[in-house]
Amino acid sequence: MSSSVIDFIATEARFGAHNYEPIGVVLSRGEGVWVWDTEGNRYLDCLSAYSAVSQGHCHPKILAAMVEQAHRLTLTSRAFHNDQLALFYEEIAALTGSHKVLPMNSGAEAVESAIKSVRKWGYEVKGVPDGAAEIIVCANNFHGRTLGIVGFSTDPETRTHFGPFAPGFKIIPFGDAAALEEAITPNTVAFLVEPIQGEAGVVIPPAGYFTKVRELCTANNVMLVLDEIQTGLGRTGKLLAEQHEGIEADVTLLGKALSGGFYPVSAVLSNNDVLGTLRPGQHGSTFGGNPLACAVARAAMRVLVEEGMIENAARQGARFLEGLKDIRANTIREVRGRGLMLAVELHPEAGRARRYCEALQGKGILAKDTHEQTIRIAPPLVITSDQVDWALERLATTLTQDFS
Incomplete structure (x- = not known):
């Protein structure tokens, strides 16, 4: 992390109530399915602010x-x-x-x-x-x-x-x-x-x-x-x-x-x-x-x-779910989803889901863990097939990664 990123995070920790535990990225801009951090790195947003940004950032x-x-x-x-x-x-x-x-x-x-x-x-x-x-x-x-x-x-x-x-x-x-x-x-x-x-x-x-x-x-x-x-x-x-x-x-x-x-x-x-x-x-x-x-x-x-976002959610959600189910990784206990509301639940022995989310950040994807073992995936409804496939490649690499 650059000194400016560390400063942002340290200032939050100094003045803010500690009722969240964010991933270590400081975002400054968004467009469609993408967000950029203060250092110019681009990420595919797979949380969509807990589905609030369904129409894409800054529509x-x-x-x-x-x-x-x-x-x-x-x-x-x-x-x-x-x-x-x-x-x-x-x-x-x-x-x-x-x-x-x-x-x-x-x-x-x-x-x-x-x-x-x-x-x-x-x-x-x-x-x-x-x-x-x-x-x-x-x-x-x-x-x-x-x-x-x-x-x-x-x-x-x-x-x-x-x-x-x-x-x-x-x-x-x-x-x-x-x-x-x-x-x-x-x-x-x-x-x-x-x-x-x-x-x-x-x-x-x-x-x-x-x-x-x-x-x-x-x-x-x-x-x-x-x-x-x-x-x-x-x-x-x-x-x-x-x-x-x-x-x-x-x-x-x-x-x-x-x-x-x-x-x-x-x-x-x-x-x-x-x-x-x-x-x-x-x-x-x-x-x-x-x-x-x-x-x-x-x-x-x-x-x-x-703009047909509901229909797109059905199409891309089915593509995403099928792609997640095709990932052969010993870490995965179950894949669930409907539309673009998806989750990968890990086996307990795979460790906390948060470390996989942090690894995904390094590959250009922002996702969020929940209940220790589950990675939630919920990109904006404007996501394309190419972007789904791009995400699946990185998810497959991360979920088969050896963290030992």
Whole structure:
């Protein structure tokens, strides 16, 4: 590392809270699937800011929409109307088939908003006794970092010394429809679940799982809340991951790619029953639904569709997955993926996945480890076949490398 890179990293360590452990690279520029560090080295981004940069770094049409709106009006708060919010509502509802939209900023805010909304629905519509509402979640979930959310996490790293936590959550195994059926009671208001568990290592449920989940939720008048903050907007090769099993959630949570990486934008999408319970003053956000966010999100959704990124994710994801499965390496325990949401899980004896990510950095690829043994691979949806093949060559070399 050059002295300037070391200085950047040392300054971060001196002044910043140590709540992240980044790979030792300092990035300064991005375009499409590529990013460059402060020394001019180029890397293929295989994380996409946890799927937030699905449309590629600094997409020119999203950038243009942001600059134009920034010159006109950035923030009014929801105390007043603005000329972008209604258009955002109309366009996201048309794209996703939703009836009601609640705009927020971060993914965690969308999750918290959904929890509040389904509880309110449970008390005012379903008739659950006050204070008794239950929400079912899955083990190894990741829905954000707020206090409410980490209270129902099963990851000790996210929970330790942050309590006491709010009650009202039941935890069941992911992918087990029988466990869901057993957990439901008359006080159950919702089942909150990721279609694919991303942070847990791209864990895909068995085929037919969500079809059965949908049946159980409908039969028991339970709101199915799908956290599509990572999986949504094309990442899995469909607009929404729920489409792989032909179901519809009652509440869908979007974020990350909703702004193409330019600005924090999230949304709770639902039916009239759930979001219709909210009244003025009961929930809000100063920045939620601001005109700059809406203009950016409108452009981000538009390029996703107009430039065929969802279809490209399906094609290139299949190519990438097949190529990863063809790598013959004793280090690999399993390869998983859907669309461009992929993972390589290593055998424990191969050592920590982080050292493989650090080796990939030396070959021009930035990827991220999770849960010690798994390398996540999630490039922008604009990746080409040639770029997939280029990445596969370097992954194959790295995964067969002897670190002893």
